[in-house]
Amino acid sequence: MRALAPSLLALLVGALALARPAAGASRVTALFPSDDFTVADPAQLTGRRVALPLPNCTVDPSGCDEIRLLNQLDGFSLNPRVALRVSAPLDLGSVTRDTVFLLPLGGGAPVGLARLVWDPEGRTLYGHPERLLNQGSRYALVVTGGVRDADGQPLMPSGGTPATLGRRLEALGVMASRVVALSSFTTQSVTADLEKIRRRLDQLPAARLRFDLARGRRRSIFPRREIARMEHRRHVRLSDDPYAPVPLPLALIPPAEVNLVAFGAFSSPSFLTPDRIVPQVPTRTGTPRIQREEEVHVTVMLPAGPKPARGWPVAVFGHGYGGDRHASLLAVAGTLARHGFATLGINVIGHGGGDKGALVIERAGRETVTLPSGGRGTDLDRDGQIGPTEGVGTLAGGRLTLVSNRDGIRQTVADLMRLFRAVRAGVDVDGDGAPDLDGEQLYYFGQSFGGIYGTLLVAVDPLVTVGVLNVPGGPIVEVARLSPVFRKFVIRALRDRRPPLLNGADDFHESLPLPDEPPVTAPHPGAIAVQEFLDRAEWLSQPGNPVAYALHLKLAPLAGNGPKAVLYQLAVGDRTVPNATTLNILRAGDLLSSTSAFRHDRIADQLGDTLQDPHAFLTWTWLPSVAGIGRAAQEQVARFFLSRGARIEHPDFFDPKPHGVPVFEVPFRE
Numbered sequence: 162m163r164a165l166a167p168s169l170l171a172l173l174v175g176a177l178a179l180a181r182p183a184a185g186a187s188r189v190t191a192l193f194p195s196d197d198f199t200v201a202d203p204a205q206l207t208g209r210r211v212a213l214p215l216p217n218c219t220v221d222p223s224g225c226d227e228i229r230l231l232n233q234l235d236g237f238s239l240n241p242r243v244a245l246r247v248s249a250p251l252d253l254g255s256v257t258r259d260t261v262f263l264l265p266l267g268g269g270a271p272v273g274l275a276r277l278v279w280d281p282e283g284r285t286l287y288g289h290p291e292r293l294l295n296q297g298s299r300y301a302l303v304v305t306g307g308v309r310d311a312d313g314q315p316l317m318p319s320g321g322t323p324a325t326l327g328r329r330l331e332a333l334g335v336m337a338s339r340v341v342a343l344s345s346f347t348t349q350s351v352t353a354d355l356e357k358i359r360r361r362l363d364q365l366p367a368a369r370l371r372f373d374l375a376r377g378r379r380r381s382i383f384p385r386r387e388i389a390r391m392e393h394r395r396h397v398r399l400s401d402d403p404y405a406p407v408p409l410p411l412a413l414i415p416p417a418e419v420n421l422v423a424f425g426a427f428s429s430p431s432f433l434t435p436d437r438i439v440p441q442v443p444t445r446t447g448t449p450r451i452q453r454e455e456e457v458h459v460t461v462m463l464p465a466g467p468k469p470a471r472g473w474p475v476a477v478f479g480h481g482y483g484g485d486r487h488a489s490l491l492a493v494a495g496t497l498a499r500h501g502f503a504t505l506g507i508n509v510i511g512h513g514g515g516d517k518g519a520l521v522i523e524r525a526g527r528e529t530v531t532l533p534s535g536g537r538g539t540d541l542d543r544d545g546q547i548g549p550t551e552g553v554g555t556l557a558g559g560r561l562t563l564v565s566n567r568d569g570i571r572q573t574v575a576d577l578m579r580l581f582r583a584v585r586a587g588v589d590v591d592g593d594g595a596p597d598l599d600g601e602q603l604y605y606f607g608q609s610f611g612g613i614y615g616t617l618l619v620a621v622d623p624l625v626t627v628g629v630l631n632v633p634g635g636p637i638v639e640v641a642r643l644s645p646v647f648r649k650f651v652i653r654a655l656r657d658r659r660p661p662l663l664n665g666a667d668d669f670h671e672s673l674p675l676p677d678e679p680p681v682t683a684p685h686p687g688a689i690a691v692q693e694f695l696d697r698a699e700w701l702s703q704p705g706n707p708v709a710y711a712l713h714l715k716l717a718p719l720a721g722n723g724p725k726a727v728l729y730q731l732a733v734g735d736r737t738v739p740n741a742t743t744l745n746i747l748r749a750g751d752l753l754s755s756t757s758a759f760r761h762d763r764i765a766d767q768l769g770d771t772l773q774d775p776h777a778f779l780t781w782t783w784l785p786s787v788a789g790i791g792r793a794a795q796e797q798v799a800r801f802f803l804s805r806g807a808r809i810e811h812p813d814f815f816d817p818k819p820h821g822v823p824v825f826e827v828p829f830r831e
Contacts, residue, residue, distance in 0.1 A: 186317040187249040187310035189342035192302055194237040196346050204443035205235035206350045207297050223658045226560040227697050233441040236349035238700035239294045239709050240636070242692065243274060243302060245286045245342075250311040253279055253680050256286065260307030263290055264329060266299040266345065271333060277680035278672065280689050287692065291676070293708060293749045295717075296351040301326060304342040305335060316341045349700075350444040351709045352719055355621050357448045358432060358575050367586035368427040368579055370459065374532045381424040381532055382591060383522060385465075386416040390523040393487045396515035396536050399545045403517060410783050413491045414462060418498040421463040423590050424520065424532050429579040431455045432572060433510070437541070437555045439568040457576050458535025459507050460486050461590055463597060464498035472595075473503035474602035475584055476802060477577065479611025479618075480506065481777075483549040485513035487520065487534070489608070492780035496795035500803060503598055505584075507576060508537045509610065510569045511553030515539065557650075558657035563698045565637065567705035570614045574621065577605070577614075581624045604802045608632060608779050609738060612729075616707035616746065620714050623721045627806035629798045631730040631779045634742030635708040638698040642671065643739040655691065662690050671695065675741055711750030726806020727752065730779065730794060731829060732759045737776035744831070757797060757809060758829035759790065763822045790824060797825075 202210035211234050218225040245261065258273025265272075274288035294300060306315045318341040327337035374381035391411055394404040414422070430451040432439045439449050463473060476497050480489035486506035494504040518534035539552035553573075554566035585600035605628040607615035612633030619628035634640040641647040648668075655663040663669050664687030671691045672684035684692075703709045715724045729752055731743045747753050761775035772787060779798075781791035793812035800810045811827045 187247060187312075187314060188317045189245060189247055189304055191244070191246040192304070192342055192344040193244040194241050194302070194346040195344035197344070199236070199347065202235070202443070204446040206353060206444040207235045207347045209347050210235055211237070221660065223560075223562075223660070227563055227694075227701075230561070230563060230701055231697060234349045234701070235444045236297065236347040238696070239296060239348050239351065239703055240289055240699060241294070241346070241348075242696035243288050243290070245288075245304060247284055247286070247310070247316065250281065250284065251279065251286060252309040252311055252313065253277065253286070253682065255307060255309040256288075257307070258291070260305045261288075262303055263294070264301045264303055264326075264333075265295070266301055266326070266329075271303075272300075275676045276674050276678075278674070278684055278689075278692065279680060279682045280684060281682070283689065287689075293712070294348050295712070296348055296709065299345060299347050301343050301345045303330070303335075303340060306339045306341050308341070318342075349703060351703045351706070352621065352713065353444040354439065354442070354449050354704060355571055355574060355617065356719060358571070359578055359621055361448065361451070362430070362575065362578050362582060365430070368429065368583040369586075370425045370427050370461075370583050370588050370590075372423050372425040372461075372590060372592075374424050374426060374458075375530055380592065381530075383422050383524070383530075384416075385414060385419045385422055387524045387527060388422065388522055389525045391487075392521045392523075393485070393514075393534055394519040394521060395485075395513070395534070396518035396538070397547050399515075399540055399547070403515070404519070405514075407488065409487055410491050413782055414495045414498070416465065418465055418495045419462050420465040421461075421591065423461040423463070424458065424535075425461060425590075426456050426458045426535065427580065427583055428454050429457045429576045432575060433568060436561055437511075437552065437569060438561060438564050439571060456535075457507050457537075457579075458486075458533070459505055459580060460490050461588075461598075462490065462494040462498060462504045463590060464501055464503065466501070468597065469501070469599065471601065472588075472597050472599040474501060474604070474802070475598050475600075476502040476504050476604045476606060476798075477580065478504055478506045479573075479577070479605065479607025479615050480509065480512070481609030481611055482509075483512070484610075485536075487513075489780065492782055492791070493606075493795055493798075495782070496792060497799055497802075500799040502604070502799065502802065505580065507580060508535055509553060509573045509614070510537050510576070511539070511550050511566075513537055514549075515547040557653060562654055562658070563701045565698065565702060567637075567702040570617065570705040573614050574618045577618050578622050578624070581622065585624060604628065606631065606798050606802075609776065613637070613707045614705075616714070617705070617710050619725050619727060620710040620722070621719060623723075625725070626723070627726045627802060629728045629730065629801060630746075631794070631798075632732055632735055632738050632743065632776055633707055633729070633746060634738035635746055636699045636706045636742075637702055638695055639745065640738055640742045642673075642695060643741060644737055646737045651695075655694065658694070662687065662694055664688065664691060708745045708749045711746045711752060714750050714752070716751055726801075727755055728797070728801050728806075728809050729756045730759070730797070731756060732775035732778050733762045733829075734765065734774075735761075735776045736774040753831070754828050755809065756827075756829040757794075757812070758826040759794065760822075760824050760826055764824055767821075793825065 199209040216224040262271040278287040391409040393407040490506040514536035518536040553569035555561040588598045590597040608631040612630035670685035672688035
């Protein structure tokens with residue numbers, strides 16, 4: 162395995178210019194990351210561009226594809242896989258936040274290393290920062306004489322320390338003479354492209370929502386009391402039998418709560434190529450190019466009762482991975498309508514089936530109406546099937562595998578920003594000449610994948626000042642690695658890679674600890690190469706990583722934005738998006754005080770086998786035995802919106818008696 166896929170560090174030996182040590186002395190032979198592996202590029206915000214050496218492309222063709230993608234970026238990952246290669250085994254107990262750390266060169270506290278892995282064969286220590294680094298910033302990787310080899314001897318020093326850095330170190334109590342090795346590096350820009358897309362959308366005329374999707378361009382607006390049944394005929398095959406019928410749970414939006422259901426569409430610029438990427442542009446001088454215009458369908462549900470003078474406040478809901486706007490919106494719209502919110506939703510790119518799908522609306526005493534369902538899936542792999550998420554990410558096994566759904570996420574954020582601007586401009590749903598939606602009261606909530614891309618949306622868009630993010634996680638590759646539901650996608654990627662990196666019969670062994678776990682000292686054969694693959698995937702996907710945007714919600718708002726009012730809802734024991742990945746977001750943005758937790762662990766033994774994964778608790782309203790839990794979580798969302806993000810209320814309106822214990826915790830305590 163190591164011969165077929167040598168680690169990147171092996172290609173970088175010699176990166177560190179070391180003084181010639183005494184014969185036989187233990188010493189550092191290479192450090193990573195380092196700006197020695199970048200080139201000057203004034204077109205980039207950082208002034209640098211990554212320039213890693215390519216492996217042997219005949220032996221490692223996928224490695225060449227991966228490095229070529231990384232070499233388009235303007236810096237290193239915000240969560241870099243730090244590597245310290247030495248000439249002799251280390252005493253790992255001597256590696257602490259005081260002896261090896263990352264020092265922000267623009268000022269700030271040093272960052273220690275966690276998740277340590279010792280590779281005895283390569284004599285290399287790997288680790289990750291204890292916290293996410295800032296984008297577009299310079300850091301020094303500092304190794305001090307406090308690090309010892311396995312015999313207890315200090316490492317031999319390298320050349321001198323720059324005077325400016327020496328003064329910074331001395332202010333921390335570290336004498337420059339104690340530094341045995343260091344490298345400086347620059348982190349990548351993460352939010353630049355999405356901010357440019359937002360500014361581009363602001364320059365365009367606002368989209369117009371039209372509600373004329375019925376045959377003959379007739380109105381596609383229906384009083385709820387007239388609808389007897391709805392069915393989504395999902396387009397799933399390119400054949401003579403293309404549909405999979407999905408009955409929709411109409412009972413979740415009774416006429417007493419929802420008065421009007423409307424199906425509309427608007428035009429949204431797409432920045433995606435057919436390969437499902439947003440082509441890389443220089444982060445300072447470039448702007449993502451509009452590839453085409455796409456018709457995006459939207460569902461609007463208006464509450465029962467008298468309409469406010471300015472129209473109904475708006476809550477846009479983002480559905481989860483593999484879902485669609487039809488069933489998902491029905492699960493939440495009733496609760497929001499009871500509190501006076503119109504609920505809107507679109508399909509994520511690649512979701513909802515293909516574009517030949519239909520929505521069948523049976524009406525009491527009136528003709529049945531068939532509408533286009535607005536599916537955004539595509540047969541990307543040309544196998545004649547349209548999967549539930551096919552088209553949100555790049556083709557698996559191809560040269561763009563590592564991009565995955567990074568740009569599908571960003572395109573969905575662009576579509577949502579386009580929708581919010583359409584609502585702000587004014588929307589007359591029922592055609593009476595008066596606005597039905599209040600363009601000044603705009604809110605967002607999203608579940609799972611909707612919480613992931615929703616984190617990006619809330620951080621980037623000034624129109625969205627209040628948001629609820631339910632059970633998100635990040636980075637995406639970590640969600641997939643740790644999730645029993647999604648791990649199969651990583652297995653496939655490792656198996657299909659050329660050469661393959663799958664180091665187990667039907668699974669992989671990554672030997673990668675979580676932040677609070679002890680160092681790994683005997684990694685499984687092939688695990689180091691797997692770790693490198695995972696690191697490259699995370700590095701490349703940072704512009705679509707909610708963890709990288711969390712800092713910008715409150716602590717460091719992006720240009721044009723102020724601090725956002727956010728509520729994160731998580732489920733303890735989540736098996737789809739593991740809690741560790743949700744905590745990555747919360748820690749990166751210092752958001753633990755803005756959380757609410759469903760304590761599924763307290764009642765799991767009372768629930769049946771089908772409810773052992775609490776991931777979907779927000780939409781459990783369709784299950785009578787746990788509908789109260791779903792309603793309570795939705796009530797918390799609605800009340801957070803009613804307070805305009807000022808209050809996170811405890812869901813004490815949920816009656817815990819059926820389960821005997823309180824099932825919510827506000828705020829969540831780790």
